[in-house]
Amino acid sequence: MPPDPSRIDGLAQECVVLDAQATLPTRYGTFTAYVFRVADGDAEHVALVMGDVANKQSVLTRLHSECLTGDVLGSYRCDCGEQLDLALRYIAAEGCGVLLYLRGHEGRGIGLTNKIRAYALQEQGRDTVEANLELGLPEDSREYDSAAGILRTLKVTSVRLMSNNPEKFDTLTKHGIPVCERVGLAIPVREENERYIRTKQAKFGHYFDENE
Template identity: 50%
Template sequence: MSYQFITSAKLPTRHGEFDIHIFENEAGQEHVMLTVGLPIDRQSAPTDTPPIPLVRIHSECLTGDAFSSLKCDCGPQLNAAMHAIQKSGCGAILYLRQEGRGIGLTNKIRAYALQDQGHDTLDANLILGLPADARIYDMCKPMLDHVGVDKVRLITNNPNKLAYLVEHGIEVVERVPLLVGVNDENASYLATKRDRMGHLLDNEF
């Protein structure tokens, strides 16, 4: 599926000012990239030592990002990444519109209902006949290409995101772990991501 850049503008936030870029695929689905210091100003950054952008690939989570749900760590991850990228002065957040690990909002809430009955986040999806993780990352390279990025410091605990970028010619010079927003409501959710989905989390949060 192809992706094209649509428009951009300034976006002041409580973390600082970003440039917000909108991309759209041929099905009309919109994805967002927030950037700071990109494209890199080669006049202020020597060409032999350009800064390596700090990048977060973040899939949409309405319940966590907008409603501050305690069932996941998505909202704290997004805010921590925005803060870290502002502090670094060079980076991007790729905000991908694939709610509920790609199964959509309605199915995500159906999965929540099964979790309320004692099933973990992976089994809840499988009981509904859905994949454990339906996310794709094919929009990431066109978004990074748009701001001239081919090397990143990637904020992630998910090895699938790292593998995608490497497979598509983006050099990951560093994986930056991100563990925030841990609470009693999401501890088992995080343990499932670590033990059953391969996320790179400490044995003890």
């Protein structure tokens, strides 16, 4: 079992505070669930940890942004729910890894109400970025510094990151957590989410494998 992060000293705890932890049995296997609170705000993030990741290198890791519509309701407008499922399956198959469920990231940080408003604009022809901007909202207001703080608190020394988002790689590297490898999540593109995925690739520089 991973060490109790509340007993770990150092820089890692400056931006996040551990509030709770417990064993969490799931259909993927048994994890330890940690709830971290951002020190200068109200956001709560969840770390699901399988196996002993402390002082380990190349830990299989996913930074997953909260998405109610995709993760819970099974929406095909995005690929979030399928990425979450596959990431947990990969961790379970390896028997070791970390999934950070980053709350407050709904709709790339604009919240659920504005996300649905953006969907309505997308139905009128805007892409996912244009819709946010038309609402007077940022393209993407998510931050990953707290995710780096959680990984440092868990004493993860380097990661294999399951992500297509270059900003996640850059933020972890900035905080001294090397990304040894990008692990692709083979999610099929659907008619309902193809424009969304292509827009992220074109406007945010997201990685995309045509064979996935």
